[in-house]
Amino acid sequence: MEKSRRLEGKVAIVTGGGRGLGRAEALALAEAGACLIVNDLGASPTGEGDHENVAQSVVEEIKAMGGEAIANGDDISSMAGGRNLVEAAMDGFGRVDILVNNAGIARPSPIYEMSEADWDAVIAVHLKGHFTTIRHAAPLMIKQGGGVIINTASQSGLGHWGMSNYSAAKEGVVGFTRSVARDVGQFGLRCNAVRPLGTTRLGTPAVMETVRYSQEELGIPANGNVWVGTTTNIPLPEQVGVCVAWLCTDAAANVNGRTFFAGGGSIGLYPEPDLERSCHQPGGWTLDMLDEGARAYLVGDLTNMFQGRKVSRLKP
């Protein structure tokens, strides 16, 4: 078999595969020989449905390349949607080898203005949307004796002003990935996550305003400790697709429970969290003892960088 066709005979599901990064992932997987189930609800960037048939258009692109693909329009934020999607793969192709959880929405606002609806919707699509598909695909993969799951996190999970619902969901995805990897590793399955970067319509004016406000008004980096460029220098999605497809191949058979950066010709491995510093008091601490011990060994040299230069968005 041609090395570039190394996913020949595999069946891959990509959620939110009708646009942006999901489309790039579906095309890269198809290019490597996989048969695709392209899932997409056709939602607006905030998750309200315009219900465009974007999944079908990616299916047409894959067929035009000589590949095989089926469109699916289920909402992966519901258990029924996750089940229907996995069943569609079984009905169409008889197996599931690869599951790429990518579908996503964004509803930015600072925590002191965030609505319950915005919190619930973002957690449902990103975090529950990973559970609903994995819960139904994993038993089938276990029965098959193998499978690869790629989850989609974000650099926003490292900390992002005005995106606390999104970063909670995305960092939840990272913890979920680590734990799922431990659950399924014994059965020959792998589960990894990517924090991708690519120009898509999810970079809405409201999302880009969180980046601008954080960096230009508050003077703090937009994502973790990274100063982020504007949409003009964010790379195209294609390279995310290639890196995700590669992680699905046997070349990455030794990789499980890890988190990667992918975008614009770069691929990187994130460290696993660990205690940065620690101190221990065998008999336990008092507040007065912590004043000395914790200040000396843990936090004495830290500064509160998030106080920023300006606090102006509180509604009167």
Ligand SMILES: NC(=O)c1ccc[n+]([C@@H]2O[C@H](COP(=O)([O-])OP(=O)(O)OC[C@H]3O[C@@H](n4cnc5c(N)ncnc54)[C@H](O)[C@@H]3O)[C@@H](O)[C@H]2O)c1
């Ligand atoms: N673009 C980036 O730089 C970037 C950075 C970090 C993380 N991400 C993440 O990558 C993923 C893809 O984002 P994108 O930038 O390609 O956005 P996008 O808006 O272009 O694509 C997301 C797709 O998901 C679909 N979708 C939304 N809710 C769905 C649901 N409930 N069921 C099925 N489909 C649904 C949408 O219709 C859309 O086509 C998201 O999880 C996003 O949070 C993107």
